[in-house]
Amino acid sequence: MSEIKKIGVFTSGGDAPGMNACIRAVVRTAIFKNIEVVGIRQGYQGMLECNFWDMTARDVGNIIHIGGTILKTARCLEFKTAEGTKKAYENLKAHGIDALVAIGGDGTANGADRLSRTFDIPVMCIPGTIDNDLNGSDFTLGFDTATNTVIEAIDKIRDTAASHDRLFFIEVMGRDSGCIALHAGIAGGAEAVLLPERETAIDELIEKLSSQAKNKKTSSIVIVAEGDKNGGAYHVAARVKEKFDFYDSKVTILGHLQRGGSPSSFDRILASRLGFAAVKALLNGRTRQMVGLRGNAIVLTPLEEALNISHFKLEDDLLEMINVLSI
Ligand code: ADP
Secondary structure, X not given: OOOOOEEEEEEOOOOOOOHHHHHHHHHHHHHHOOOEEEEEOOHHHHHHOOOEEEEOHHHHOOOOOOOOOOOOOOOOOHHHOHHHHHHHHHHHHHOOOOEXXXXXXXXXXXXXXXXXXXXXXXXXXXXXXXOOOOOOOOOOEOHHHHHHHHHHHHHHHHHHHHHHOXXXXXXXXXXXXXXXXXXXXXXXXXXXXXXXXXXXXXXXXXXXXXXXXXXXXXOEEEEEEOOOOXXXXXXXXXXXXXHOOOOEEEEEEOHHHHHOOOOOHHHHHHHHHHHHHHHHHHHOOOOOEEEEEEOOEEEEEEHHXXXXXXXXXXXXXXXXXXXHOOO
């Protein structure tokens, strides 16, 4: 059995709905197993500033349904330096923290990997990002909630688009990943989706919209992923308008509202499973793993493998369907 007596848990990088449910699962699983838990506020910044919180099971009550993260999150450049990583480790040791659960995106996991390799402290990483861009899990925490938020917005925009016979360009988040765009495009019934993973020429988009208009469509919705190479929804809309003015067109950038909100049941259950599994894996002597979901099973993937492939692969059938179901 392991020597772990005190686990540190933190959230870092971009916040995502479900992080609180995950913190709750980590804290309660550890306490159930007679392990102490320290919440580290503001991610790596908090490690450098000893922003530590000795947590009880009651500290994570009434947070399962709340978006954001009670531990706060931050981006910290100092931690990336050799001195910063050393200082973080020394502060953890001074507080008796002998293992870590990191909840965040690829940057967070890279940081945990580096800390663990350099100072031999066990770490488990939980994929917490709405972008769904990590190789270690079919779904990352927050992706489902964010996609549902986008769909809710599309549904509302559809009402006005249909009433005015308009063409709407809706820009969604995801950084270099088109996952939110593609899933929301399918679930929201979009006419076209522009993705970073698959370039769409503006002429090709115009061709598609024209043929749909000839097919008696009176309004259209185009989803533009923020990482799409055409330069964002405003730019795409302006370029389409130059050659195609069948519809009055409008642009909506959904922005940060996609990051907030109460987590969906899927994200709450995923968060609970991942947090529970992360603590159990640490106590079983595992380290430097991404805890993720594959099919409907919780699996551990070595961090070097989880982080090596930058792009989560989009589903081929969804990509094909976008064109078929929007005729
Ligand atoms: P995310 O975890 O959402 O991808 P970031 O990329 O901003 O968010 O990473 C969060 C934090 O993780 C950074 O502010 C930094 O402190 C740390 N970090 C990121 N990349 C590295 C790295 N290569 N080495 C060490 N620390 C890193």
